[in-house]
Amino acid sequence: MRPSQSDETILSIRDASRRLVRELGFLEPTLAGTNLAPSAVHALIEIEASPSLTAGSLCTALGLEKSSISRLVRKLVDAGEVREESSSGDGRAKCLTLTAQGQDTVAAIHAFATSQVSAALTRLPGVGRETVLAGLRTYTDALHAGRTDAGDSDRPAITIESGYRSGSIGRSTEMHAAFYRRVGFGAYFEAQVAAGLASFVQRLERPVNGFWSAVESGRIVGTVAIDGEDLGEGLAHLRWFIVDEGQRGGGTGRRLLRDALSFCDRTGFAETHLWTFRGLDAARHLYEANGFRLVDEQPGRQWGEEVIEQRFVRKAAQPASARNPS
The missing domain is CATH 1.10.10.10 (Winged helix-like DNA-binding domain superfamily/Winged helix DNA-binding domain)
Structure with a gap:
C-alpha cells in the first residue's frame, strides 16, 4: 500500500532528524x-x-x-x-x-x-539560513510541547494573558529582584523596576503599549512588556522580560517573547530595541533566535552596579507600508 503524503512527510522528517543527530555527534560517547x-x-x-x-x-x-x-x-x-x-x-x-x-x-x-x-x-544562502532557523525552532517547540503534555499531565497549563493583571507589578519586580540578586543588584535596582512598571501601567491603555503575563494556577510566573512611546515614533522598547526560576528552560520565555514581538509586527514598529548586559547568555541566545542583533555595548551604572550594558535591535521583517497597505 502506497503511504499517504502525511506518512511520507513523517518518514522524511524522521530520516532528517536521525541524520542531524549523527552529524552533530550525538551518537559519539563524548x-x-x-x-x-x-x-x-x-x-x-x-x-x-x-x-x-x-x-x-x-x-x-x-x-x-x-x-x-x-x-x-x-x-x-x-x-x-x-x-x-x-x-x-x-x-x-x-x-x-x-x-x-x-x-x-x-x-x-x-x-x-x-x-x-x-x-x-x-x-547556505541567506534565505536558507532563515528557513533553517524558523523550521528548527518551530519543530523543537512542537516536540517539547508533545513531551511535556504527555510526561507532565498533572502540572497545570501555563497561559499567556495580555493586559494588566492584578499583582503584575509586584510579581514582576519580585522575579527581577530574585534573578538579578546573583550579580549584586539590590534595593536600588528593585526600586527602579517597581517604579518603572508602576509608571508604565498608567499608559497601558494606549494602542502602542502592551503587557503580557505567563500564568500558572492563578500565579504569575513570567512577564514582558512593549513600550511604544519612550524611544520615539516607530520604535518599540521591549522591557521587564523575566521568567520565574522554576519555569526557565520550559518554553515559557519563548511564548512570552513571541506574543510581544507579534504585537510589534502587527502594530507596525520599524524596530524593537532592548537593553540588557553582558553575561546573560541564555537570554542572548533567545533574543538572537528571534531576530535581535547586538548593536552596542559599553559600561554603565543605571541599575546601581557597573556592568557592560548591551543594546539589541530587531528590525521589522518588512516595511510597515508593505504590511498595512492603504
Missing part, C-alpha cells in the same frame, strides 16, 4: 570536542545560563529523571566542573554553579559548536 557525555555538555550549558539553577530545575530543562540528574550532577562536581551551594531561600535545595574549570569547559563547548554551525551556514 560531545563538542570534550571528554564529556552529551547529557553532561547540555547540563553545563544550562547551569551557565542560570547560575542559581537547582537539580530540580535541571530535570525540567533536560527532560531527565531525578535519579539520572543526581548521578550526573555528582559526576560533574567530582570532576571539578560544578559546585553545589545551599539556596538562600531553601536550605534543602542546592544551587548549581560552574567552577573556573567549568567556565573554561563551557567556553570551549561554545567555540566548538559555533565553529560547527558556522561552517554549515557558509554552505
